[in-house]
Each structure stands twice: as structure tokens, then as C-alpha cells.
Amino acid sequence: AQTVTQSQPEMSVQEAETVTLSCTYDTSESNYYLFWYKQPPSRQMILVIRQEAYKQQNATENRFSVNFQKAAKSFSLKISDSQLGDTAMYFCAFTLFGNEKLTFGTGTRLTIIP
Amino acid sequence: DADVTQTPRNRITKTGKRIMLECSQTKGHDRMYWYRQDPGLGLRLIYYSFDVKDINKGEISDGYSVSRQAQAKFSLSLESAIPNQTALYFCATSPAAAGQETQYFGPGTRLLVL
Numbered sequence: 001a002q003t004v005t006q007s008q009p010e011m012s013v014q015e016a017e018t019v020t021l022s023c024t025y026d027t028s029e030s031n032y033y034l035f036w037y038k039q040p041p042s043r044q045m046i047l048v049i050r051q052e053a054y055k056q057q058n059a060t061e062n063r064f065s066v067n068f069q070k071a072a073k074s075f076s077l078k079i080s081d082s083q084l085g086d087t088a089m090y091f092c093a094f095t096l097f098g099n100e101k102l103t104f105g106t107g108t109r110l111t112i113i114p
Numbered sequence: 115d116a117d118v119t120q121t122p123r124n125r126i127t128k129t130g131k132r133i134m135l136e137c138s139q140t141k142g143h144d145r146m147y148w149y150r151q152d153p154g155l156g157l158r159l160i161y162y163s164f165d166v167k168d169i170n171k172g173e174i175s176d177g178y179s180v181s182r183q184a185q186a187k188f189s190l191s192l193e194s195a196i197p198n199q200t201a202l203y204f205c206a207t208s209p210a211a212a213g214q215e216t217q218y219f220g221p222g223t224r225l226l227v228l
Contacts, residue, residue, distance in 0.1 A: 004156075033215045045157075045204060045219035091156060095215050101147065101172060102206075102217055104156035 002027045004094050006105035013082055014113050020067075021077045021108045023092030031097035034068065034075045039107070040088040048090070051075065079110075087112045117141045118220035120205050126226045127195050135190045135223050137205030144210040146188040147217065148172075148180060151202040160203075163188055164210065195227045 003026045013019040025034070036048040051059045051068050058066050063083075067076045079086055092105040118139045127133050137146065145164050149157040149172075159172030161180040169180060177199060181189045192199055202224050206217040 035216070037219075043202060043222045043224075045206075045222075047216060047218070050216055093157075095217075097215070101159040101162060102149075102157070104158075106154055106156045 002029075002032075002094055002096070002103045004092050004103050004105040006092055006108050008108045009106070010109045010111070012111040012113055015082060015084060017082055018078060018080050019082055019110065021079075021090050021092075021110065023075045023077070023105055025073050025075065025092070025094050025103075027073070027094065027096075029096055033095050033097070034066075035093040035095075035102070036064070036066070036075075036077045037091045037093060037104075038086075038088045039091065040085075045091075049077065082112050084112050084114060086110065118205060118207055118218055120203075120220040120223050122223060123221065124224045126228065128228050129196055131195050133192050133195055133225070135192075135203055135205075135225070137188045137190070137220055139186050139205075139207045139220075141207055141209075141218065142185075143207035143218075144185065145208045146182065147206040147208075148178075148188070148190045149204045149206060150174060151204060151222075157204060160190065192225075192227075195225075197227045200225060200227045 005024045032053045034051045038046045038048045049061045063080045065078045089107045091107045093102045121136045147162040148160040151157045163182045179191045205220040208217045
């Protein structure tokens, strides 16, 4: 079975600073996908970024980027120039090729301080 | 994502009552999912459906049932609600095509069972 671990229940950072959220996962498979989802107070689950395991290049989306270390089974999210609107719960998630389900971590609550 | 809608958004019910949560999507996706979110536990899969004639149990299906009325509609029922089913429920959709494993979430339904 696949597992996803987020070891930082809460984090806070000053506005405009950079913050990195950690995620590790466990799988014996080689074809899979990793995601970061954001859940603001509105509770909507919003896709932030996605990484295909077969790609060595780290995914980026504007101020969001990942550090994907396949051998270490690590998938961290870096938020640059953090903004107040980045305040949210962030979930790391994993799915195998074929997408039967997403396996989620327990989340990191990020607060951006003005 | 406005393309995935859930009704109701909030619901209070009593122990023993039967309730239905509904999900509709205009994305044209074949695959639909129901997840449950509890504090500190992330999201867990209840049921998923890869097409109208395909229904599969997830990791926590006991006490729930589903119906896939059409490609665009996927309903979750609690036959006899109990207080530990109090949670936030999400519907999600994804395309069937390989390499398109991203899931898109509805706005969630907050359910309180008294």
C-alpha cells in the first residue's frame, strides 16, 4: 500500500518570504504521479502542481515549484514570494498510473503573516 | 472548480436518517470519486466509478452506497447516518485517458450528524 507523510502540521512565514513544505511517500511502483493541493478557508481543493514520476525535471507553476527526489521518495513544495492568499492547508497526494485513487497526506497548515 | 458541483453544501441530519449527497460535473470526465475529509486525517476514498456501469469500493465504504445515474452524476448515500459520519465530503472527477491522472474536486459538502 502507498503512504504519504507530511511531517509539518503547521508552518508560518512572513509575506514575501520563501517557504518549503515537506512530503515523503512510500511505494514499490515506478509509474506514478504526485500532486500538491491547496485548501483555503473556503474548503475548496485546488490543484497547485503536479509531477510525473518518469520526468526528472521538477515541475513549476509560477511561484510554486517542487523538489522531486525519486530515490529518496521526497516531494517538497516551494512557494516563493509568498502572498497572503497562500494561507491554506496544503496536501501532498499520490496516485499510481491508472488513477484508481489519490492517497493524501495529513496536510500542512500554512499561515502567511502580513 | 465550478465544473464540479455538489449539493447540498451543508447538511445537518439526525442519527438513523437516510441522506443523499449529489455530485454533477460538466467536464465530460468518465471517472468520478467520493472522498471524506476528517480533521488530521487528510482525505480518504469512499467509492469510485470509472464509468456508468463500473462502481468500486474505496478504503472506507462501510455505511455508504453510491449510484452513478449518468456520466455526469454520481450520488453518495448514507443509509442510516451515524455521528461518526460527520465530515466534509468531496466529489472529484478525472479523465479516463492514460497520463491524465489529475483529479478535480467539487466544493465539498459539510455534513453534521446529530
